[in-house]
Amino acid sequence: MSAAATAPMVRLRLEEVDDLTFRALIASGVSPVNARSVTASVVAAETEGVHSHGLARLPTYCAHAKVGKIDGAAAPALSRPRPGLVLVDARDGFAHPAIDLGLPELIAAAREQGIAALAVTNSYNCGVVGYHVERIAQAELVALGFVNAPASIAPVGGTRAVFGTNPVAFAVPRVAETPLVLDQSSSVVAKSEIMVHQQRGAPIPLGWALDREGQPTEDAKAALEGGTMVPAGGHKGAGLALMVELMAAWLTGANLSIDASSFADNSGGSPRTGQFFIAIDPGPVAGPEAGARLGRLCEAIAGQEGARLPGQRRAAARLRTAGEGVMIPKPLHERLTAIAIATPA
Amino acid sequence: MSAAATAPMVRLRLEEVDDLTFRALIASGVSPVNARSVTASVVAAETEGVHSHGLARLPTYCAHAKVGKIDGAAAPALSRPRPGLVLVDARDGFAHPAIDLGLPELIAAAREQGIAALAVTNSYNCGVVGYHVERIAQAELVALGFVNAPASIAPVGGTRAVFGTNPVAFAVPRVAETPLVLDQSSSVVAKSEIMVHQQRGAPIPLGWALDREGQPTEDAKAALEGGTMVPAGGHKGAGLALMVELMAAWLTGANLSIDASSFADNSGGSPRTGQFFIAIDPGPVAGPEAGARLGRLCEAIAGQEGARLPGQRRAAARLRTAGEGVMIPKPLHERLTAIAIATPA
Numbered sequence: 001m002s003a004a005a006t007a008p009m010v011r012l013r014l015e016e017v018d019d020l021t022f023r024a025l026i027a028s029g030v031s032p033v034n035a036r037s038v039t040a041s042v043v044a045a046e047t048e049g050v051h052s053h054g055l056a057r058l059p060t061y062c063a064h065a066k067v068g069k070i071d072g073a074a075a076p077a078l079s080r081p082r083p084g085l086v087l088v089d090a091r092d093g094f095a096h097p098a099i100d101l102g103l104p105e106l107i108a109a110a111r112e113q114g115i116a117a118l119a120v121t122n123s124y125n126c127g128v129v130g131y132h133v134e135r136i137a138q139a140e141l142v143a144l145g146f147v148n149a150p151a152s153i154a155p156v157g158g159t160r161a162v163f164g165t166n167p168v169a170f171a172v173p174r175v176a177e178t179p180l181v182l183d184q185s186s187s188v189v190a191k192s193e194i195m196v197h198q199q200r201g202a203p204i205p206l207g208w209a210l211d212r213e214g215q216p217t218e219d220a221k222a223a224l225e226g227g228t229m230v231p232a233g234g235h236k237g238a239g240l241a242l243m244v245e246l247m248a249a250w251l252t253g254a255n256l257s258i259d260a261s262s263f264a265d266n267s268g269g270s271p272r273t274g275q276f277f278i279a280i281d282p283g284p285v286a287g288p289e290a291g292a293r294l295g296r297l298c299e300a301i302a303g304q305e306g307a308r309l310p311g312q313r314r315a316a317a318r319l320r321t322a323g324e325g326v327m328i329p330k331p332l333h334e335r336l337t338a339i340a341i342a343t344p345a
Numbered sequence: 346m347s348a349a350a351t352a353p354m355v356r357l358r359l360e361e362v363d364d365l366t367f368r369a370l371i372a373s374g375v376s377p378v379n380a381r382s383v384t385a386s387v388v389a390a391e392t393e394g395v396h397s398h399g400l401a402r403l404p405t406y407c408a409h410a411k412v413g414k415i416d417g418a419a420a421p422a423l424s425r426p427r428p429g430l431v432l433v434d435a436r437d438g439f440a441h442p443a444i445d446l447g448l449p450e451l452i453a454a455a456r457e458q459g460i461a462a463l464a465v466t467n468s469y470n471c472g473v474v475g476y477h478v479e480r481i482a483q484a485e486l487v488a489l490g491f492v493n494a495p496a497s498i499a500p501v502g503g504t505r506a507v508f509g510t511n512p513v514a515f516a517v518p519r520v521a522e523t524p525l526v527l528d529q530s531s532s533v534v535a536k537s538e539i540m541v542h543q544q545r546g547a548p549i550p551l552g553w554a555l556d557r558e559g560q561p562t563e564d565a566k567a568a569l570e571g572g573t574m575v576p577a578g579g580h581k582g583a584g585l586a587l588m589v590e591l592m593a594a595w596l597t598g599a600n601l602s603i604d605a606s607s608f609a610d611n612s613g614g615s616p617r618t619g620q621f622f623i624a625i626d627p628g629p630v631a632g633p634e635a636g637a638r639l640g641r642l643c644e645a646i647a648g649q650e651g652a653r654l655p656g657q658r659r660a661a662a663r664l665r666t667a668g669e670g671v672m673i674p675k676p677l678h679e680r681l682t683a684i685a686i687a688t689p690a
Contacts, residue, residue, distance in 0.1 A: 114428065158652030180591075232581040242527060250631060300507045
């Protein structure tokens with residue numbers, strides 16, 4: 001990333017990412033079981049090169065735990081109101097322990113019923129949605145994930161933000177390969193991409209965001225402070241954001257995006273956003289040739305000069321970071337180290 | 346529509362649309378029960394102003410039934426391999442009778458299990474996907490629909506079509522109102538929009554399609570003969586098309602879009618595409634304030650000057666067509682009348 005050249009960088013092995021993350025969370029008052037759950041997701045994000053959802057976001061996680069915007073010691077509560085429905089109340093804690101609690105029950109339910117859903121409510125930013133659906137697909141199930149976020153996209157024709165960047169994710173198990181994972185926000189880019197540019201002091205490309213007057217901007221700060229995100233594909237992106245809003249926020253009883261406090265600053269109490277996952281057993285419906293047919297589809301894409309399957313960049317990052325570790329801005333490393341050595345709250 | 350000015354038009358009452366459609370299908374060798382099912386969807390499309398999926402498509406339905414590309418007398422077969430999974434084999438017949446057979450079982454399963462899915466395989470073009478998810482939402486269930494179609498979208502960076510225009514649809518029940526329905530293709534516009542322009546002899550806007558050399562085109566014929574459709578939002582639209590492909594085609598055991606014969610011409614045998622629907626009971630998870638929260642979300646959109654909720658145009662069309670009927674091109678009316686008075690095959 002060109003912005004990297006503007007700040008000195010520090011190289012960390014993945015074990016160091018793990019250690020630093022866990023200690024920073026513990027020092028911020030997060031319980032060990034919850035810190036373990038969040039740490040695994042931060043390490044996974046850095047492993048796959050998704051820095052925006054990895055260490056770049058960790059200072060915010062720690063600050064939110066410290067000021068009580070997240071209850072770092074929350075114990076999520078699971079219920080199963082119907083054979084195919086699992087409900088987890090994150091109780092204003094991190095999303096990761098709530099999802100980790102629900103996934104085994106979701107997977108068991110999907111195997112029994114053929115299809116099941118996990119609704120997570122009163123939750124928080126869950127990091128990379130693909131991380132969660134990939135784990136469902138590792139259990140040989142097809143997975144869909146819907147996640148809402150504080151409002152940052154305006155409906156087409158309007159000026160006030162109603163939807164979050166509201167990502168949707170999809171994963172399908174493959175024979176003798178990692179699952180095929182698709183993970184995309186409803187906006188042209190994820191909001192966290194703009195935050196990374198702001199952290200690095202770099203401008204954003206035109207077409208990513210609008211300022212508070214609804215005008216295109218290259219200024220990350222203008223985009224984040226009162227501006228809105230541009231939906232991908234115009235009204236189709238806004239339509240997808242609405243669908244995700246209804247699945248992730250409305251259907252889980254979580255806060256609508258218009259009612260959720262910011263994921264970025266310390267004010268407003270718990271965001272209480274939601275996540276909704278669907279798991280489907282392909283066995284009874286996809287037929288005996290499912291593996292070969294999936295291979296044929298993947299080849300029709302990856303076999304074209306210039307085209308690629310989703311996940312190829314992340315797969316390359318996994319290979320690279322396993323050997324070389326990751327590079328993070330020196331100021332971020334110093335900040336995280338300072339958090340990690342502080343006395344727990 | 347400006348293209349309407351180029352051809353003389355005929356006004357039909359909705360009862361006349363129903364009668365003409367049913368007779369044209371019967372005269373093409375379609376069984377009465379199947380013809381009734383298809384007719385209901387054609388009338389619904391015309392009622393809501395979606396001419397491209399209404400009478401404009403009927404000559405093709407009739408031709409396909411006549412040449413055997415569709416088995417007009419097919420009896421779809423239902424099974425329920427898991428408590429939450431309903432599978433219907435359309436047996437190379439129309440999609441509509443297959444979906445009509447599966448919907449009551451899907452709705453019953455979703456009420457029992459909390460969530461259920463209907464996989465339809467060996468099927469055909471199902472018309473407006475929103476029509477099907479709306480009927481699920483009328484049973485007080487949240488509905489998702491995924492539909493594949495013959496390949497017409499190339500992966501980003503590639504040149505050969507891999508995905509159909511692959512629409513996704515969503516519906517959610519509302520208190521004392523028709524369901525909120527979203528229905529959008531993965532391409533900038535539905536392929537049927539280009540077919541309507543071709544029928545009317547009108548050019549298409551730049552940005553809708555590419556010709557066979559991958560160049561932008563305003564020529565509907567160049568788009569339909571060897572060209573490809575442009576995905577909405579670039580790689581995000583192509584990503585959505587991949588997700589829909591996996592849900593609608595791969596997961597149902599239907600033909601992949603690359604293997605499906607055209608919906609437009611008479612060659613290649615049955616397209617054997619697929620449809621996948623998910624129904625969810627919001628009661629156990631959306632909470633007691635679900636109705637009020639949905640109203641609040643809708644108001645946040647519709648209350649903004651210049652913004653609108655999906656479905657407002659269709660709702661206006663319902664009011665208009667109930668009183669005024671619909672206008673169709675005179676050559677199309679003459680063609681359908683000729684089909685309807687022919688001797689059954």
